[in-house]
Amino acid sequence: MLGPINFLTRHLINVLVFSTAATLTFVNFTGITTMLALPLGAAAYFISNKITYAIQKTTQSKKIGLxxxxxxxxxxxxxxxxxxxxxxxxxxxxxxxxxxxxxxxxxxxxxxxxxxxxxxxxxxxxxxxxxxxxxxxxxxxxxxxxxxxxxxxxxxxxxxxxxxxxxxxxxxxxxxxxxxxxxxxxxxxxxxxxxxxxxxxxxxxxxxxxxxxxx
Missing domain, CATH: 1.20.120 (Four Helix Bundle (Hemerythrin (Met), subunit A))
Known part of the structure; x- marks a missing residue:
């Protein structure tokens, strides 16, 4: 029941979290550890999506009185x-x-x-x-x-x-x-x-x- 604005906002946040996590992993670690940059970024994206979605649902439900x-x-x-x-x-x-x-x-x-x-x-x-x-x-x-x-x-x-x-x-x-x-x-x-x-x-x-x- 979340509108397109919530959808775009959520995934914009997720992309920022993904890119930040992947970049920090790649810059601060060397060797084989850098290979974890993309998996860690993807994990950060998934966790961010879950948290942001839950927050948006709670905010929306309060807004409409449910x-x-x-x-x-x-x-x-x-x-x-x-x-x-x-x-x-x-x-x-x-x-x-x-x-x-x-x-x-x-x-x-x-x-x-x-x-x-x-x-x-x-x-x-x-x-x-x-x-x-x-x-x-x-x-x-x-x-x-x-x-x-x-x-x-x-x-x-x-x-x-x-x-x-x-x-x-x-x-x-x-x-x-x-x-x-x-x-x-x-x-x-x-x-x-x-x-x-x-x-x-x-x-x-x-x-x-x-x-x-x-x-």
Whole structure:
């Protein structure tokens, strides 16, 4: 959940640590010991990366009002959700109908939007917990089941009924994920309404003052 600035800063520090450690080893030691310059520099880079990353995570979690355990939990759920999206996207090449392709594509887009929102504002995770724990994993499992059923070489009544049931369930999940997205956006929409109401009130007061001044 750390942004690109944190990434660049961390690796810039690591490079400086690497070059400093390698240079000091090479300059201050002679003979076979100088061969350790690069390994020692690499070790310093690795240790520096671990320490800097931990510091950045702690700073970021405090900044957004989360405990370290909460931050790690959300980070792990985001990572898991991205792997679910990759699995969902793999179904594109397996489905055999345009309708199924569109449905999976729509669910993938919804999932990406929700993940991006939580990535930007981790506290929104708690408004869409069910999406991470149930809705997205179910979408992956059902889409995989659907593609397997469509590959049945000998269609039967049971297969047809199972396909129809899976289609309906996937559609219901899509609607549920749309509700998840609305939940993730709800606080932003409410804040926007408040800002609009405030702007309207300020504009009305300004008009009243101008009207009084004109009189």
């Amino acid at each position: 405990s370290k355990s909460e931050y790690n939990l959300i980070e792990a759920q985001l990572k898991q959700a991205r792997s679910h999206i990759q699995a969902l996207n793999q179904q594109y090449v397996r489905v055999r109908s345009v309708r199924a392709f569109k449905q999976i594509n729509e669910m993938s887009k919804l999932a990406k939007r929700i993940i991006n929102i939580v990535q930007t504002n981790p506290q929104k995770f708690y408004a869409v917990e069910d999406f991470f724990y149930a809705h997205l994993p179910s979408a992956v499992q059902l889409s995989d089941k659907y593609t397997l059923l469509t590959k049945e070489q000998v269609p039967s009544t049971d297969v047809h009924l199972a396909l129809e049931d899976t289609r309906r369930t996937l559609k219901d999940l899509q609607i549920t994920m749309e509700s998840d997205l609305k939940s993730a956006l709800s606080s932003d929409i409410e804040n926007l309404k408040i800002e609009l109401d405030f702007a309207k009130l300020s504009n009305e007061k300004r008009k009243d003052r101008l009207k009084i001044g004109g009189e």
